[in-house]
Amino acid sequence: MNDIQFTAIPLQNPLYKEVKRQIMAELISGEWKPGNAIPAEKRLSERFAVSIGTIRKAIDELVAENILIRQQGRGTFVATHNRDRLLFYFFHIVGHDGTKQYPVVSLNAFTKGKAEADEAVKLGIHRGAPVFRIRNILKLANAPVIIDDIVIDQGRFPGLTEKQFTGRPNTIYNLYQDAFGISVVRAQERLRAILADTQNARLLRVAPKSPLLRIARVAFSYRDVPVEIRISTVNTERHEYWSEIQNMER
C-alpha cells in the first residue's frame, strides 16, 4: 500500500457534471418520480460528499433544462408534465391575436402497423418493427383545425389500447408519462406548406387545394431517446404557429 490519495474517479469531469449525471440516473430509473420532491440540497451534498455549491450547480442546469423545478422554502421537484406545462411547451398553435386555447382532442383512428424505413430511423428501431399509429383531430373554438398523425414504438408502450385515449382530460404526453413513465422533454419540428388533399380537406372542412401547414415532429425523452413521430396538418386560416427565438427570461 502506498500513500497516493485517490480522488473520486472523474467519470465525467467536472464534478458537478458527474453529480448531474447521477441525478439524471435517478430520474431515468424512476427512483425520483415526476411531481415528487428530490432530497434537500443539504442531504444531497452529504450523500454525494460534495459541497452544497456543487450540488446547486448541478441542479441549476437541470432547472435550466426544465427537468427539475425549484420552489423556495418547499423543495426541488421533478417536473410534471401537467396540462399547462405541456400545452405551453409543445403546443405552438395560437390564434391570430396570439391567444392560446386548449384544443379539444378526439381519436379518429388507432391501428397497429410496421415501421417504415424513415420512421424506424427517427424512432431508433428496426424497419418493420411493430408500431402504433394514432390519428387525432384537434378542435379549437369548435372547429377542426389540426390533424395529428402519431407513430410510436409498440415495444416502448406495451399494452397501449384505444380505450386509454377516450375521455382523457390531458394531453397524450401525460399518458406517456403516467402510464409508461416516459417523459417527453424536447422536440424537433420541421414545417412546410402543402395543399389540402381530399381527405384533409374533408377532415378540416376546407376546400381541396387550400394551403395547410405541415409540421413534422420528433419528440425526445431524457438522453435524446426518440419517443414519438408526429405529423400535424394545420388549417392556418384562423390560427398560426408560434415560434420564439432566443433568449430566456426577460
Added chain:
Amino acid sequence: MNDIQFTAIPLQNPLYKEVKRQIMAELISGEWKPGNAIPAEKRLSERFAVSIGTIRKAIDELVAENILIRQQGRGTFVATHNRDRLLFYFFHIVGHDGTKQYPVVSLNAFTKGKAEADEAVKLGIHRGAPVFRIRNILKLANAPVIIDDIVIDQGRFPGLTEKQFTGRPNTIYNLYQDAFGISVVRAQERLRAILADTQNARLLRVAPKSPLLRIARVAFSYRDVPVEIRISTVNTERHEYWSEIQNMER
C-alpha cells in the same frame, strides 16, 4: 447621526441582478462594444465591490442569454453578430435533409414610406411615422426560395441608404449592429400557409396558387425594444422551417 448601517440600495434585488443590470447598461451605452472583451471578473469584483462569485452569477445569466461569451484563458467578450451566429440563431430555413446553407441575398426594392397602424404598434412608433421598406430575395442552391419584406423605423436607422445593402457579405443584422449599434438578440415568429399570388409566383418561380410558408417576424434588441418587422415568404418545395423546442445543450 445614528448607527444605522445603510447597505447598498437594492435598486433591483438581488445583488447579482443589480450587477447584471449595470453590465447591461454598459453594453447598451456602447461603452463595451461587440467583439471586445469586458474587464476581467477580478477587476469587476473590485469595481462593483462584490465577491467574484456574485460577478460570475451575473455574467452566467448574460452568457445564457447569448449576450456575453466566455472563453477560458482569454476573457469574456460581448457577443458579435457575426455571420455564423446570426445564421445559426435567426435563419431557420434548412434543406429537407436538415442541412443549413448560406443564402445569397439580393436587394429587390428599397423605398421610404409611412408606418401602417399594425406596423406602428409592433415597432413601438406612431402611425404614419417614416419607415424604410426593404425587399430582399434569398437564393439557396441558385434558386430563389425566400422573399423578405422588411420594415424598420427611419428614426432608428438615420441615413440608411440603398448602397449599404450592396455587396455586403453579411446579414442585415450585421448592418444594424455595425452601422447603427443596434443588436438584435431575440425574435418572435408566427407561421402560416398561404397560396402564391402572381407576384410571389414570379419571384419564387413557382406556379400561382402553389403553397408557400408565410413567416411574420418581429425582432427585438436589448430590453425588448422592437427593431424590425419582417414578412418572409418561403417556397418549401425543397426547404423547411426548423424549430427546436426546449432544453438547452445536451
Added chain:
DNA sequence: AAGTGGTCTAGACCACCAT
C-alpha cells in the same frame, strides 16, 4: 420554529491562453 431553497463571501486550486 424548523426546514427549504436563494444569495453572498473569500478564498483555493485548476485549465487554458498569450507572450
Added chain:
DNA sequence: TGGTGGTCTAGACCACTTA
C-alpha cells in the same frame, strides 16, 4: 510566466413555506 475563466469548498445569512 502571468492573466484569464472554470471548478470547488465551507461556511454565513436571508426569504419563504409549512406546520
